[in-house]
Amino acid sequence: MKTLRYELADGIATLTFDEQGSPVNTMCLQWQEDLGAAVQQVLQDKDAIRGIVLASAKSTFFAGADLKGTMRLQPADAQQVFREIEQVKKNFRTLETLGMPVVACLNGTALGGGWELALVAHHRVAVDDAKIQFGLPEITLGLIPGASGITKMTRLLGLLGAQPYILESKLFSPREALSLGLVQELVPDASALRAAALAWIDANPQSQQPWDAKDYRIPGGTPSNPKIAGMLSVAPAVLKQKTRGLYPAPEYALAAMVEGAQVDFDTALRIESRYLAKLIVSPVAKNMINTFFFDLNAIKAGASRPKWDGRFKPKKVGILGAGMMGGGIAYAQASRGIATVLKDVSQAKAEAGKAYSAKLTQGRVDKGRMSAQDQQALLARITPTESTQDLRDCELIVEAVFENRELKARVTMEAEPLLAAGGFFASNTSTLPITGLAKASARPEKFVGIHFFSPVDKMKLVEIIRGQATDDETIARAYDYVQALDKIPIVVNDSRGFFTSRVFGTFVMEGAAMLGEGIPAPVVEQAGLQAGMPVGPLAVLDETALSLSVHVLDQTRADVRAEGGTYIASPGELLVERMVKEFDRNGRAAGGGFYEYPAGGKKFLWPELKTLFEQPGTAWELQDLKDRLLYRQAVETARCLAEGVLTSVHDANVGSIFGIGFPGWTGGALQFIYGTGIAAFLHRAEVLAAKYGPGFVVAPQVKDAIRKFEPRW
Template structure:
């Protein structure tokens, strides 16, 4: 028997099947699995009369990881027929398992996600190890796919359409205790011995176990789509979904189709429906974009792809945070969450205490939800020390400055903190725009200086942009990278430049939206088309959040810096609109209660009616497609410029940074993948059209033209 599935029959006639793919750290539904499962089922069926039951478990740390993405990402439309038949083969195997006529138990000893959870669903009884690393669910939607191994069919039949949809269309993952409450599993075990003992006990007590959906008189919980309550929910579900996906993500829509259509037919027909939608998504471009970036490139980054290879791994023990405002408080929280001691300094003890209170507020919510004990909360908060005294930075091996975007202020506070910290401490700035090489002149050891650019709110945003200054050493860069992984964030590495990568590209997004408004384009169309393009919010709304007064401050600082270098500030058509909003209309943004939007107390924000009177012109409307393309193309073009100038060092950093840092349309797989999937020649042609119509900022950069001429992609 192949090693991929070990077959062991005990004296109690129970067969334990241990999933153990050779040469892999995790079990996946690849060709080796399919062949092993076929042989295993043949043997089970042949020896059925001498078998009391079957237990499925795993030899790996995880139970089963799911589909083989190396296989899935290569499937083209030309392969659709073969792929469809292969998927039906996998489903057929699981159907044979659950209709064997003997009780089958999943002894879930680790995470069972995607295909792993689908295997569990094909078992009559599910017992999970009650440990925090055990996660259960179907996250396929996050990679542009749907559960294709019977996950849609069985979840709908287990929970009903409405209760199954969050797991299917949102990729909701749960821990064992939540899974037990939701009815996904039947029992929890404290250790592996108990897991197997409970599995054996179930088999002994239930020799005739069958799946609920195979019992006579079975009905889908909550009813079929024709049941009045379900029909009412389904009447609005597509529009709610469309509001979330904006038509950019086909997977949630196909999941809804497979769930609803499958609930109106018998089990086997529902399996065919699911397989067809799965094949359609797998052969489509959006899934390829998302798998390439959010699986392969993200794993490449988290495995240290951009980290210097030489320096040994470093664990940060004590971090000093300068500035207890929104950013500093967030940095303190994520550091303390990783078990790091934090010193949080501000100009007054009240301000520093307020920064610590931010963590207390987040933790109190966790305690209220039952996700944390009071003792754990208190221990967490004890790791954060508010102060006004630089002497408290003694023993810090990392200092992070998070004060206002002012070069003199940043220089003053970092120099004082450096003097008090450990001699080899890394000194970092959370600046979003000011060049790191310039800020490093304020410290005694510029080789120890680095940029760590966090995004707001820090506790939720997954990215940290690490900026290497001219003098930053490899060891400092490696330590910065290790710290970002330690606080469970995703690090991208860029070289120093004004605005680095994310702020530069983000600036093109907001400026393009504001420039269109200045041309007379309808504000509502700009905002709506940005969301239809896949951006989470429109450029006018996000400009209000950032505040146009801050944009003006950064622009003035940049102009002064460039003037000192003997260079002129490049002008942009958005600047005049921003100046009007800030100085003439006194509407600098959300914090001031008025920007491009009005913010009525207790009501929903809405576009300021004055935009129609002051900016919009009926004869200056442009095609909707042009609005969408201006927003995506300008960001993609700026990303290419960052590659061309050596600011960006890898395609993975560009794609992950653009989506996780600035919300670039996730369906594209990131700013460079947007160009790849569009086709470089077609992208160049479209960029030239946009340049003719709307300005030379859309001219394709030389690097893009070279790659297109050579038939290469990014």
């Protein structure tokens, strides 16, 4: 056996999981085969066995499914998947129905299939370590727990009690597991696990699972219980409101929970297997596994970080500008233990920037999520100042002032000389090319773009932009800095708008263009929501400020004109320009844009939009509108790839989802292309280009890039 060891000594059969050549244990095909062989050995040795111990030779207990194998599955493989998962469950059931005690020794994390394996045991002993995580995260990957997790968690916690752990993928620590009754015993370290397991086996020679007892009842009752039935009657509607019908996994999981609770245990397992088999071969599951597991882990492992032997651990970082962005960065740094100098033109403005952290932390203190002492310690790390000299010896200075090239140049020249030896300088610009901004730097090789997203305390993505002169060490240091903030770094090359702002602009401007074509504003917004975007394009434009979009447009025109060219604005840009310059509708912060914002009331679309732009009788198809919003972003992302602004698929996918809200069900802007199928995507883009213009044209070099970077599994 290549993935586990079977040992029998003193009446104890020990199954030690140890997949060769892998840092973790997975439910690969070899493991499935080995598990079957081990179970057969247990049956053969049954008379000599008085207890079974499940253990791991890895630093974690068990990682779960073989996701690379999952990515290779085709729709025709569903029946084979059903048979394989049923066989795994048959082996699980054999072990847990032998009548003898089975104990799981949880030395580390057990997620997904790993937790389902732990649930085979009648008794679970875990190391008391808050860093260890248990649970079923399958929903976040577009899957459902299909190796008995749904069936068992529902029977252990009840239909309502199990929902957060199944439908929301809520994870839990060993102590939380103990309080839930999911783990029965904690030990101080891994060396104490086996002794605790043997002691329990000695004390419990006869064992069975709760659901196998004759008097077993599901906690809280079955779906026929009036209280449960009342809640379940609205659950599908609530779920549909959240998923918008784009994410089948939560719906399948709820169905498996409810249907399984109305039948016997083994039938419930079969129901669960059928839902998993159907789901695991679906495009949405593959899209989400690709990005939320493989791409995200690639970034966490430093796949986009240049090779540099050092490791930057920021201790003191300066921030220029204490507005919403600067204040947010200050909070992000201070919350991770970094001493922060927050500089603005006046002490009052700097203090106001620090007050943002006070406001955020006070909310946590009020809810009992943070102690007053920890709050004060965090705030003490932020030094607000109006003196440039206080920036002396910062290892990094992040400029977060207004998007004006001259202003950025001035603060760069003032602050850069104060950097500590070996320090570097960053601009938090969202659109201005880094190479141009670096002209104000005495050391352009140590000048980098670090683009945070607003609000900084909530947005996980940070876009690192390499200027023409930026060296590898500076990019590596920036990468380390972003990870030190517990955020997700992507690395892109310099261009106007870089990657995220450039692609985001295509989304909002395509929405504005639709409005300009006479399509009703509510329809435009609904198309965005039904495509899976967090909010509609007009609402997003209001939040980011129409005036900012016009400022960027004016700056772009000036830059292109200075280069001897003429910038041709898109229909969407021209409409936004009219909103600002003709109608004085500058966005939410200015009192109103596409929406009205009544004090204390719910926002609503500006009624004048109907008079100004809507054209009665304008024909539109909702599918076309949804496709326009997604395809326009995907085409622009592919152009970034062809131009070298992007150099990897994982940066594109993760950046598009976590930075601009591209729908998670697609797996990201490039995975949307690959998940659709390159040929099918290019054909649809061609149809859209013929109807809606050059924004959808996929040039030959862009097609080549799409094919060149296609993932191979």
